[in-house]
Amino acid sequence: MRTDIEIKQDVLDEFAWQPIVNETHFNIEVKYGIVRLSGIVSNLAEKLVAVNAAKKIIGVKAVVDDIEVKIKANVSDTDLAKKISFDLEWNTSVPQENINVKVEGGHVFLTGKVKWAYQKSEAEKSLEYIEGIKSITNTISIIEEVTPIDIEKNINKAFERSASIDANNITVTIQGNTAILQGKVNSIKEKDDALIAAYLAEGITNVKNELKVEYDAVYM
Template sequence: MKTDSNIKLDVQEELAWEPSIDQTKIGVAVDEGIVTLSGEVDSYSKKIAAEKAAKRVSGVKAVAEDIVVKYPSSLDKSDTEIAKAAVDALEWHSSVPDDAVMVKVENGWVYLTGEVKWSYQKYSASNAVKNLVGVKGVSNSIKLKQEVKPVLVKDTIEEAFERSARIDAKGIVVTTDGNTVTLSGKVHSIKEKEDAEKAAFRSPGVLNVVNKLRIQYYPSYA
């Protein structure tokens, strides 16, 4: 099993490998497999990129993200300006239904609420606003409300896992109870665990995913 020192080194190397961020501005601390990222970046997209890079590393159990987004004064925007830009971005995004999402902005944080039928529409709303200048964070509380009843949901999800190059389908057990899907078994990283949950959410009729997947790491370190 990896030691905290091994994990810290791997996370630092993964951050250095990520072209969109300057790893020298991000601090890394590891305690019992839990990674804490700190420092300062000049856009929200870079903050997200650092978090995703850490989650890709084998041995990481969780990521506590304390990175601060601080824009240059020339790019700083008021909450009103960010809200207007967010509304425009959602209107232009073809995957987000018209008038389905409400926007609130407070201290640079964008809060999304409302109801959509599909999980991809929920995540598309986040993607539409996360790269806007001035945004310091996105809280997505959009709810899913589907009219389609789950039909062969279990088979559909398992087939999606089999198709995915990022998910080891052999270690995942899928159970269903109405509109709720429960994932159990083992995966090899936080990223794989999250990918499995997203894949399950994409299945027609699924409104809730209970992710009980456990992370089993490759024994690359003694």
Template sequence: MKTDQKLKTDVLAELAWEPRIDETQIGVIVENGVVTLTGFVDDFYKKVAAERAVKRVKGVKAMAGDIEVKYGDAFKETDKEVAKAIVRRFAWNTVIPYEKIAITVRDGWVELSGEVEWAYQKDGAKRVVEKMMGVKGVMNNIDIEQKVVPSDIKNRIIEAFHRAADIDAQNIEVDTEGSTVKLSGTVHSIAEKEDAQRAVFRATGVTKIRNELKVAFNS
């Protein structure tokens, strides 16, 4: 089992490996396998990159992202201008059905709502917003349209896990109830837990996931 000190060392090394961020701006606290990030960055996507780096580290049980985003005095765009920029970026993206998504911006915090057909469209909308200047945070409240779930959905999900290089399917249990899928078992990192969830959402008809996977706290 990794000690908190070893886990902190691994987290700091992964942050230093991430080219999009300056690890000297970020503080790392580790307690019982839970990592808390603190500090300030000048771009929301740098915060996202730091959090994703931590999630890749084996043994991290959970993460609290307390990094604050502070844009410099030179940045003058209003919430209205940020919202317009998001609309334009959505319109350029062929994956996102932008006409089905509502955008609200308050003090740099973006709320997405509406209804789309596929989970990858919901996830894609959030990823586009994360990379935009002026954004301090994203609340993704987009719903996914209800679809008929095929009878062999469980087998399709398990097969998808086995195809994925970053998912250890051996330790994951899949249960279905209507359009809801429950995942249980253990994985090696938060990133693997999220990869499994994204794989499930690619299955036709899945509208909700209960992701109860636990991260193994070991070396």
């Protein structure tokens, strides 16, 4: 049984635990298990780490991200595009030749086509720590054809291998190249882990995460 006050304290403690997060940069509000984060940070990485840290806390139903990224250094879009291209080139998980990069006012837009969903995800993740990026919009598409039955089996096996996912409480349905996840999980972290695992399946281009976080808590 947890209260909003306890959840807020846990979020603060988790922020203090993360080296990249300065807890003084954030305002934290918790109501009925929903955490709202606001404030100003100087890089995208700190924002993403803060949001993910809040999702780990037991009892959190959802996280509302109102954090603003304001870059201190004056980085031109041209220089930023060069840094991004260099980073993607050296990331062996990403087929750089299939990805297009556009930068406007520090906001990065990724387009193109890749074979695997994890390549789309990795392209975005590899850029999160580049100084000067305010946001990343990833519309890279995935091209692959796999039997839906095989996809469902592979996702279920991935859940069974995971120490953080209770496969018995999750149902996987495949519609075309979309995986639909339904059932109950104990935390947002478990819900996110299931989403990531499903995205790694060959042939999956989209995941509808309809998993419900069920946790007995008292909100004050």
